[in-house]
Amino acid sequence: MQSSLSLQSSSPISTRSSHTFDFPSVSAKPLNLNVNLRFCGLRKEALSFSVNSRRVQLPCRRVPSSISAALSTNGSSPKTFDYDLLIIGAGVGGHGAALHAVEKGLKTAIIEGDVMGGTCVNRGCVPSKALLAVSGRMRELQNEQHLKSFGIQVGAANYDRQGVADHASNLASKIRGNLTNSLKALGVDILTGFGTILGPQKVQFGKDNIVTAKDIIIATGSVPFVPRGIEVDGKTVITSDHALKLESVPDWIAIVGSGYIGLEFSDVYTALGSEVTFIEALDQLMPGFDPEVSKLAQRILINPRKIDYHTGVFATKITPAKDGKPVTIELTDAKTKEHKDTLEVDAALIATGRAPYTQGLGLESINVVTQRGFVPVDDRMRVIDANGKLVPNLYCIGDANGKMMLAHAASAQGISVVEQVTGRDHVLNHLSIPAACFTHPEISMVGLTEPQAREKAEKEGFPVSVAKTSFKANSKALAENEAEGIAKLIYRPDNGEILGVHIFGLHAADLIHEASNAIAMGTPIQDLKLAVHAHPTLSEVLDELYKAAKVNVQVSSPVKEPVAV
Numbered sequence: 001m002q003s004s005l006s007l008q009s010s011s012p013i014s015t016r017s018s019h020t021f022d023f024p025s026v027s028a029k030p031l032n033l034n035v036n037l038r039f040c041g042l043r044k045e046a047l048s049f050s051v052n053s054r055r056v057q058l059p060c061r062r063v064p065s066s067i068s069a070a071l072s073t074n075g076s077s078p079k080t081f082d083y084d085l086l087i088i089g090a091g092v093g094g095h096g097a098a099l100h101a102v103e104k105g106l107k108t109a110i111i112e113g114d115v116m117g118g119t120c121v122n123r124g125c126v127p128s129k130a131l132l133a134v135s136g137r138m139r140e141l142q143n144e145q146h147l148k149s150f151g152i153q154v155g156a157a158n159y160d161r162q163g164v165a166d167h168a169s170n171l172a173s174k175i176r177g178n179l180t181n182s183l184k185a186l187g188v189d190i191l192t193g194f195g196t197i198l199g200p201q202k203v204q205f206g207k208d209n210i211v212t213a214k215d216i217i218i219a220t221g222s223v224p225f226v227p228r229g230i231e232v233d234g235k236t237v238i239t240s241d242h243a244l245k246l247e248s249v250p251d252w253i254a255i256v257g258s259g260y261i262g263l264e265f266s267d268v269y270t271a272l273g274s275e276v277t278f279i280e281a282l283d284q285l286m287p288g289f290d291p292e293v294s295k296l297a298q299r300i301l302i303n304p305r306k307i308d309y310h311t312g313v314f315a316t317k318i319t320p321a322k323d324g325k326p327v328t329i330e331l332t333d334a335k336t337k338e339h340k341d342t343l344e345v346d347a348a349l350i351a352t353g354r355a356p357y358t359q360g361l362g363l364e365s366i367n368v369v370t371q372r373g374f375v376p377v378d379d380r381m382r383v384i385d386a387n388g389k390l391v392p393n394l395y396c397i398g399d400a401n402g403k404m405m406l407a408h409a410a411s412a413q414g415i416s417v418v419e420q421v422t423g424r425d426h427v428l429n430h431l432s433i434p435a436a437c438f439t440h441p442e443i444s445m446v447g448l449t450e451p452q453a454r455e456k457a458e459k460e461g462f463p464v465s466v467a468k469t470s471f472k473a474n475s476k477a478l479a480e481n482e483a484e485g486i487a488k489l490i491y492r493p494d495n496g497e498i499l500g501v502h503i504f505g506l507h508a509a510d511l512i513h514e515a516s517n518a519i520a521m522g523t524p525i526q527d528l529k530l531a532v533h534a535h536p537t538l539s540e541v542l543d544e545l546y547k548a549a550k551v552n553v554q555v556s557s558p559v560k561e562p563v564a565v
């Protein structure tokens with residue numbers, strides 16, 4: 001059985017020191033742990049420890065800067081710091097940054113004003129995927145024809161609403177616990193209270209606690225955006241925060257907005273028996289996706305289901321149900337601005353985007369003016385002040401900067417910042433960050449859509465080509481009787497660069513990573529054509545895609561001598 005050990009440092013470690021701990025172990029025998037810290041160069045230390053006399057030596061690492069840091073960027077900067085890195089907001093962005101900071105040897109603290117884990121864990125990715133796991137199973141069990149095609153017969157599928165809701169909330173608590181424990185185990189100090197920036201490198205949290213840090217990351221996230229005129233009562237007119245609790249499954253629900261949240265919830269509600277009406281301001285549903293993919297997705301995710309829609313209209317006034325009257329929704333034509341229709345439904349979910357949560361952060365104390373609430377940053381997430389100058393030692397990651405409102409983007413931005421503050425310049429390529437919508441089947445994408453790629457190509461003067469493959473030719477998808485889907489590759493035929501990949505089909509969210517990693521590593525298609533995929537797997541959809549591309553250059557990497565095995 002393995003024992004895990006955690007080294008917590010709440011005071012700066014800067015000199016040679018040795019500590020011996022006795023602590024109960026998971027094995028029958030108590031462990032005797034002897035820890036040695038040894039200076040081995042400028043602001044570096046080597047950690048060695050012995051467990052029951054067996055010695056383990058870890059390599060030289062950067063040590064916290066608490067003693068040495070004395071910045072002189074501004075008269076009011078502190079001379080010494082409580083921490084190397086202070087993160088405001090313990091969502092996935094803050095968590096990712098903190099873990100990487102510890103790995104880099106930074107003394108790190110994280111301030112959280114509400115529950116640990118932020119949006120993703122408590123009110124976003126995690127509970128929504130729990131609900132989608134249920135909707136996937138319900139869909140399968142309700143699809144008699146699909147089951148029959150395998151020779152399977154089952155009785156009528158049903159569900160217990162509270163049981164489904166509990167699955168989502170239990171999963172959120174579990175992952176919140178894991179996230180909190182991982183920070184504690186690595187020695188990240190968790191400071192509880194609302195954080196406000198008082199000046200350079202100085203933050204107040206809670207009522208009157210002040211803490212200083214060499215570098216500060218703002219990671220305060222976002223909240224649901226509710227347009228003016230819409231009254232949310234939390235019961236019949238709701239946001240995703242309420243919907244994830246699944247307190248009811250309305251017979252008829254209007255979903256305002258057909259982006260990620262709207263689409264995922266349409267999958268959940270229709271699987272659980274609701275009828276859905278989409279209200280979308282733009283002229284087509286799913287306007288954020290590649291147009292060809294959204295067209296196919298509409299054929300499969302919308303048309304055969306109990307969903308109707310109004311496009312090109314704004315929901316300008318929504319009044320909750322009251323005194324036996326239904327929810328009323330006034331629709332206004334997006335172009336003429338004239339009243340178009342009034343709908344009466346049982347409930348309305350407002351999924352019209354998210355607003356950054358940056359109020360009360362004290363940005364004015366450092367001359368930073370937000371843009372529609374978002375903190376302005378450069379491509380290294382360095383905060384830009386009202387005069388267009390970089391604010392020293394201040395960064396903003398995740399939803400609060402609005403670059404890309406995705407959990408893994410927030411975390412990747414945090415890691416990028418930590419790389420920079422520990423001496424390695426790093427710019428994150430946002431075009432390599434994948435995204436996925438977890439409907440049944442899933443939609444995933446990375447890089448540019450076809451219209452975006454064509455616009456860029458015209459401006460910069462390079463050729464663009466498109467290759468496509470269908471899941472219908474994939475043995476694994478056929479075996480699963482789920483061959484409805486496409487993959488689309490947008491690329492430069494002159495050099496083999498991938499500009500974008502879009503997938504709609506079974507497990508699209510998992511499949512996209514091969515393409516996103518290729519973009520991140522700069523691997524051209526002519527090299528990818530030679531990569532081998534196991535048969536029969538869904539990954540062969542991408543193999544086919546690369547092979548279908550017509551690139552005008554040969555293999556770019558040197559051909560290695562074959563190695564005998």
Ligand SMILES: Cc1cc2nc3c(=O)[nH]c(=O)nc-3n(C[C@H](O)[C@H](O)[C@H](O)COP(=O)(O)OP(=O)(O)OC[C@H]3O[C@@H](n4cnc5c(N)ncnc54)[C@H](O)[C@@H]3O)c2cc1C
Nearest residue numbers: 089091093113118119120124125195221398399405406407
């Ligand atoms: C329904 C839904 C489903 C989603 N599904 C996905 C998905 O499947 N995949 C995906 O990639 N993304 C998904 N997202 C988006 C994802 O949740 C966000 O992009 C992500 O949570 C952003 O992380 P963050 O760290 O920037 O902010 P948050 O997660 O919002 O965390 C910010 C934290 O900061 C705290 N805070 C704010 N101000 C202060 C302050 N002044 N002092 C102290 N603490 C403060 C907040 O309490 C919060 O805990 C989903 C979002 C929603 C709403």
Ligand SMILES: NC(=O)c1ccc[n+]([C@@H]2O[C@H](COP(=O)([O-])OP(=O)(O)OC[C@H]3O[C@@H](n4cnc5c(N)ncnc54)[C@H](O)[C@@H]3O)[C@@H](O)[C@H]2O)c1
Nearest residue numbers: 257258259260261262280281314315351352353405436437
């Ligand atoms: N699977 C995922 O990764 C996932 C899941 C959910 C949410 N998210 C993230 O959360 C963020 C918010 O999601 P979202 O779906 O709320 O936003 P979104 O920006 O994806 O979609 C909002 C939609 O609402 C429409 N709209 C806005 N105002 C309207 C109005 N008054 N009337 C009618 N239509 C209106 C917009 O045209 C748009 O299509 C997204 O940026 C997304 O990145 C990600």
